[in-house]
Amino acid sequence: xxxxxxxxxxxxxxxxxxxxxxxxxxKIITGGSTGLQVLGSALAAQYGxxxxxxxxxxxxxxxxxAGQTGAANGTxxxxxxxxxxxxxxxxxxxxxxxxxxxxxxxxxxxxxIKGLTGEQxxxxxxxxxxxxxxxGWAAGGAIKCFSRVSTSGTRQSFQKLFLGNINTPVxxxxxxxxxxxxxxSSVANTKGGIAYVTYAYTVxxxxxxxxTIPIDGVTPTLQNVVSNKYKYWxxxxxxxxxxxxxxxxxxxxxxxxxxxxxxxxxxxxxxxxTYDQCVS
Amino acid sequence: xxxxTRPLVDPQPQSGGASATRADGIFRGVLIAISAxxxxxxxxxxxxxxxxxxxxxxxxGLSWFGTGDEPLDIQLGYSFLGDPEGxxxxxxxxxxxxxxxxxxxxxxxxxxxxxxxxxxxxxxxxAPKRLAAFLDPIVSxxxxxxxxxxxxxxxxxxxxxxxxxxxxxxxxxxxxxxxTLTGANVLLGILVLTLMIAPLMIAIFADALRAVPxxxxxxxxxxxxxxxxxxxxxxxxxxxxALVAGTTLAMGRAVGEAIALSMATGSIAFIPxxxxxxxxxxxxxxxxxxxxxxxxxxxxxxxxxANLFAFGVILLITTAALTIGAKIASRAAxxxxxxx
Numbered sequence: 001x002x003x004x005x006x007x008x009x010x011x012x013x014x015x016x017x018x019x020x021x022x023x024x025x026x027k028i029i030t031g032g033s034t035g036l037q038v039l040g041s042a043l044a045a046q047y048g049x050x051x052x053x054x055x056x057x058x059x060x061x062x063x064x065x066a067g068q069t070g071a072a073n074g075t076x077x078x079x080x081x082x083x084x085x086x087x088x089x090x091x092x093x094x095x096x097x098x099x100x101x102x103x104x105x106x107x108x109x110x111x112x113i114k115g116l117t118g119e120q121x122x123x124x125x126x127x128x129x130x131x132x133x134x135x136g137w138a139a140g141g142a143i144k145c146f147s148r149v150s151t152s153g154t155r156q157s158f159q160k161l162f163l164g165n166i167n168t169p170v171x172x173x174x175x176x177x178x179x180x181x182x183x184x185s186s187v188a189n190t191k192g193g194i195a196y197v198t199y200a201y202t203v204x205x206x207x208x209x210x211x212t213i214p215i216d217g218v219t220p221t222l223q224n225v226v227s228n229k230y231k232y233w234x235x236x237x238x239x240x241x242x243x244x245x246x247x248x249x250x251x252x253x254x255x256x257x258x259x260x261x262x263x264x265x266x267x268x269x270x271x272x273x274t275y276d277q278c279v280s
Numbered sequence: 281x282x283x284x285t286r287p288l289v290d291p292q293p294q295s296g297g298a299s300a301t302r303a304d305g306i307f308r309g310v311l312i313a314i315s316a317x318x319x320x321x322x323x324x325x326x327x328x329x330x331x332x333x334x335x336x337x338x339x340x341g342l343s344w345f346g347t348g349d350e351p352l353d354i355q356l357g358y359s360f361l362g363d364p365e366g367x368x369x370x371x372x373x374x375x376x377x378x379x380x381x382x383x384x385x386x387x388x389x390x391x392x393x394x395x396x397x398x399x400x401x402x403x404x405x406x407a408p409k410r411l412a413a414f415l416d417p418i419v420s421x422x423x424x425x426x427x428x429x430x431x432x433x434x435x436x437x438x439x440x441x442x443x444x445x446x447x448x449x450x451x452x453x454x455x456x457x458x459x460t461l462t463g464a465n466v467l468l469g470i471l472v473l474t475l476m477i478a479p480l481m482i483a484i485f486a487d488a489l490r491a492v493p494x495x496x497x498x499x500x501x502x503x504x505x506x507x508x509x510x511x512x513x514x515x516x517x518x519x520x521x522a523l524v525a526g527t528t529l530a531m532g533r534a535v536g537e538a539i540a541l542s543m544a545t546g547s548i549a550f551i552p553x554x555x556x557x558x559x560x561x562x563x564x565x566x567x568x569x570x571x572x573x574x575x576x577x578x579x580x581x582x583x584x585x586a587n588l589f590a591f592g593v594i595l596l597i598t599t600a601a602l603t604i605g606a607k608i609a610s611r612a613a614x615x616x617x618x619x620x
Contacts, residue, residue, distance in 0.1 A: 066577065066579070130453075149575055172353055178547070182543070
């Protein structure tokens with residue numbers, strides 16, 4: 001009996017503590033793009049710290065599509081999206097750009113080529129160039145292109161940036177994998193492999209398992225995006241239902257301020273322009 | 281369904297008999313409520329899946345099960361993003377995914393059944409007691425290993441081996457405009473499924489073999505059968521219901537496997553060409569279940585959502601049919617056994 005009372009007391013205390021934190025901080029619920037999850041969490045942590053715990057921003061995944069839908073139906077106060085508006089984007093959503101994210105082309109480490117042109121990348125992923133000997137690697141054999149499933153925000157951005165149109169599909173001869181990470185490990189394991197990934201997948205110990213090649217002679221780095229040399233980048237967005245307002249607006253303004261930029265610049269290039277500047 | 285009959289209750293309660301009966305009533309009520317809740321839950325899930333998936337069937341009719349002008353991956357892509365002109369796209373011809381499911385499941389069953397049966401005979405009948413005691417838990421652990429582990433093993437360990445050793449580069453070059461040949465393909469899908477379902481089958485078969493009455497076996501030996509003939513004519517015959525049940529259970533797991541096959545089968549809803557000889561098995565497929573995971577990020581498009589739920593409908597019907605079929609077949613086998 002004593003034990004039961006003890007358990008009851010502990011539960012009550014835990015509930016009280018939980019209720020306490022819930023009332024103390026104002027919650028901002030965000031989620032969506034898995035590509036934005038790491039950056040989103042870093043921003044959330046820093047914002048919580050700077051406001052002295054007054055705001056608690058939660059970040060969950062689900063994909064860019066889920067971010068856009070979630071913003072429209074109220075699941076998220078802010079939906080994270082790594083892709084631009086598409087025909088599936090719910091009406092009435094507003095896209096606020098927060099970063100520019102470079103897209104990179106990776107190949108197997110045994111691949112000797114010094115780089116490709118944007119046009120060559122396009123032809124490879126449209127299935128028009130299928131042998132490495134046509135792009136400067138005589139003994140390379142078949143080009144083994146790896147793509148992403150068509151629902152992927154990364155694929156849509158790649159199609160827009162390299163193939164010229166978000167609706168131009170990558171050749172169906174390229175396996176359509178389920179994640180950036182699978183693309184990278186496939187290229188690492190395949191001699192003739194080539195794939196497109198976001199910048200985050202080209203750095204760190206994982207990035208070192210593959211070779212990131214310059215496009216049109218320019219290496220995809222944050223610096224080269226800032227200086228406008230590398231033109232294959234896409235914006236990442238905070239999506240809201242209607243124009244941002246209230247606490248959500250305060251948070252987005254903070255993210256787009258120099259304080260937010262200080263966090264962002266570890267992961268991508270801070271960008272405070274308009275949506276039209278992103279897609280033009 | 282369990283029914284609670286009188287004999288279950290202590291016929292001569294020592295004390296508090298009345299309250300025990302009342303407790304019984306409450307217990308029974310709770311159980312009925314829980315079972316009813318489960319039934320309602322299953323029924324509503326089934327209705328929901330059919331309801332959401334229906335537009336995909338109604339837009340395509342019987343050609344849903346056929347092949348189309350556009351590859352399946354392109355169709356799923358259009359149903360998500362709209363066709364190249366940006367219009368709504370509802371066409372779906374799911375044969376490549378159905379074929380992918382049939383090939384991987386069928387191949388895995390063909391490979392794992394003899395393997396599992398022989399392993400079960402070894403573990404249950406031939407292995408020394410201590411070795412069997414060692415193998416038993418290993419089989420159980422393998423049978424319960426989450427499929428994503430097998431998927432990772434397939435893509436990180438087996439795929440590079442297949443890529444480097446089984447795919448001749450000249451053939452890969454010749455075929456590369458049509459399809460990229462990598463280490464992930466039909467063969468790897470069959471191998472990973474075999475790894476997944478064989479332990480399940482071994483466990484069920486071995487349990488059944490152990491339950492065969494010793495008298496029957498002794499009788500056979502006494503009549504002059506050698507051990508192999510005794511196993512063949514007595515043990516294996518006796519466990520036919522378990523063979524059916526175990527195989528069907530394994531088949532259900534194989535048909536519904538999503539994650540491991542999403543990694544292992546090459547990620548293109550390709551239709552392998554039988555004229556390519558053994559290359560047939562080195563070409564990629566994408567199964568019904570793995571299409572659902574691979575494209576699940578795109579549920580905000582109603583067309584794609586209907587298509588993926590339609591895949592779910594096929595999987596639901598298949599697994600339900602398998603379960604019912606197994607019940608009937610295993611009952612028939614039992615009846616025959618009892619009569620002979």
